[in-house]
Amino acid sequence: MSDEKEIKLPIDTSLGKLPQKTKGSIIPVECKTMEEIRRHQLERLAAGFRMFSHFGYDEGIAGHITLRDPEYPHYFWVNPFGMHFGQICISDLILVDREGNIVQGEDKMLNTAAFAIHSRLHEARSDVNAAAHSHSMYGKSFSTLGRLLEPITQDSCAFYEDHVLFDEYTGVVLETDEGDRIAEALGDKRAAILKNHGLLTTGESVDAALWAFLSMDRCCQSQLLAEAAGQMERISDDVAKLTKTQVGTEMAMWASFQPLYDLMLEKDDSFLN
Numbered sequence: 001m002s003d004e005k006e007i008k009l010p011i012d013t014s015l016g017k018l019p020q021k022t023k024g025s026i027i028p029v030e031c032k033t034m035e036e037i038r039r040h041q042l043e044r045l046a047a048g049f050r051m052f053s054h055f056g057y058d059e060g061i062a063g064h065i066t067l068r069d070p071e072y073p074h075y076f077w078v079n080p081f082g083m084h085f086g087q088i089c090i091s092d093l094i095l096v097d098r099e100g101n102i103v104q105g106e107d108k109m110l111n112t113a114a115f116a117i118h119s120r121l122h123e124a125r126s127d128v129n130a131a132a133h134s135h136s137m138y139g140k141s142f143s144t145l146g147r148l149l150e151p152i153t154q155d156s157c158a159f160y161e162d163h164v165l166f167d168e169y170t171g172v173v174l175e176t177d178e179g180d181r182i183a184e185a186l187g188d189k190r191a192a193i194l195k196n197h198g199l200l201t202t203g204e205s206v207d208a209a210l211w212a213f214l215s216m217d218r219c220c221q222s223q224l225l226a227e228a229a230g231q232m233e234r235i236s237d238d239v240a241k242l243t244k245t246q247v248g249t250e251m252a253m254w255a256s257f258q259p260l261y262d263l264m265l266e267k268d269d270s271f272l273n
């Protein structure tokens with residue numbers, strides 16, 4: 001094993017050593033050391049799994065959220081295989097290198113599909129620091145239509161010209177070459193509808209990737225309801241483009257996640273352990 005793979009990253013569980021976000025504040029926390037940056041980001045990642053559980057995005061052993069390590073960019077953090085989203089804490093997260101070796105958390109199993117998809121996304125996109133995928137009810141239902149979201153609401157404008165359709169479903173993703181195809185299809189976009197599968201969202205921050213997933217799933221629900229009710233009124237391209245600059249930016253999505261983080265803290269802050 002190389003020296004690089006023998007690195008053990010300290011995960012300080014002492015909250016007192018970190019700058020704390022005031023409840024209701026959407027001002028980014030200032031971290032002064034790499035350890036503080038990593039801890040802060042892992043808190044958001046762990047909260048994301050609790051959020052997925054809260055909104056019912058769990059589906060057995062399916063689903064994964066990853067976070068690129070801020071110090072070692074070829075490593076990423078991910079949930080362990082077979083653990084319910086509602087039980088995941090920071091101490092349960094595992095750190096994986098670009099070859100799929102577990103650098104930290106060797107007592108846990110790596111989800112093969114998570115590595116096959118996310119490792120290739122992180123490799124292809126240096127700006128993608130986080131990615132989220134799960135088999136949410138409305139996301140997977142909408143994915144069977146083989147179409148993109150239409151700009152029919154303010155919220156759906158966030159994804160206007162910023163998501164793609166990946167229509168090559170071949171079964172459970174177990175090989176990195178399919179991860180490469182997903183990454184190629186995604187290009188420079190934020191999100192993908194994986195046909196007959198579900199949704200995939202990305203972000204420069206895990207906060208933005210998480211909010212994008214929740215919002216995209218709701219947009220799928222909204223369009224399914226609208227189409228079932230009758231004729232949809234589509235927002236014009238010009239207005240959709242303008243609205244995207246207002247609600248679809250990285251900062252806008254980051255800010256939208258902050259109230260959810262507060263909710264997860266108030267609901268059950270055990271994810272910080």
